[in-house]
Amino acid sequence: MQPVDNLHVLAFEPLTPPRALRERYPITEAAAQTVYETRESIKRIVRREDQRLLAVVGPCSIHDTGAALEYAGRLARLAGEMRDRIVIVMRAYFEKPRTTVGWRGLINDPHLDGSFDMNEGLRRARELLLRINDIGLPTATEMLDPISPQYITDLISLTAIGARTVESQTHRALASGLSMPVGYKNSTDGNVQVAVNAFLSARRAHSFLGIDQDGQSCVVRTTGNPDGMIILRGSSAGPNYDAATVVRTEQAMEAAGLLPAIMIDCSHANAGGDHTRQPHVWREVLRDHIASRNAVIGMMVESYLYEGKQPILADRSRLRYGVSVTDACVGWETTERMLIEAYEALKG
């Protein structure tokens, strides 16, 4: 008989069950409080019952947990000082979708060398999330996979479904079971309706293939997730944070029976891939949308300790500390300045 199965599979390697990792790094009371309060705040913000700005700020991806923790310490201080006007959530992105190929993030490849030690990646991600939430700073992430959430979602306050997966049935079903609000991004070619469709779909109950806390493969049955927003991230045709697109997005959400709530991603195609444009986008959004209290309830920024990005070198010891290895970020001083500007603009 000719071999017909698993022709392109090299190996099946077991994964630590989620429960084992959660027992090793149990959520603390302080971290649970951070998560609970932030999720509730975000729900109120998207329902427009809370006028504070939602700011999702942090590295494009985390590759060095030490640097991420230093960043978190700085951001936690600002988040505490600004909490009366801004709800600051740190980007803690561990799974990267790629246009073609490239490093896939800390959960997938924690040693940055193609060894894909995912048990270690999940461990590092959970330990870091716990430490960040423990100091009172909430976290946001993109979810790419229906298995990994069971390891970390108790420590996540906001999830994004990205531009490359927003039309995927698996991701919509996954979002329908998540415990936190979800932001659905427009597609890379600028289609906003697919994000609205994703939100509509995720509000309904679904069943999908996943795992339980013991790592047992199972049918995950969900109730549907009512809390969400659309994230405008620009497209291959250019930025899409202009008033006309915001109005069209509001109308599309209303037509679908959704409460309009929009976040502007100041990075990605809204900055034309140029991190130095993020402060400009930030200011324009503050001036044109936030000040008028329309449906724009939040902004996203890719920011790290130091600006720019660097290639992943074969000699990992030569990587520059606190610099992104995926999209270029604004540095800390710029980030602080942007947040202070927003805080001032939100006065009164």
Ligand SMILES: O=C[C@H](O)[C@H](O)COP(=O)(O)O
């Ligand atoms: O946010 C990160 C990137 O924009 C996304 O992962 C795609 O990256 P790539 O186009 O470099 O693959």
Ligand SMILES: C=C(OP(=O)(O)O)C(=O)O
């Ligand atoms: C990949 C990201 O965004 P997008 O899906 O908008 O490209 C991201 O925010 O890291």
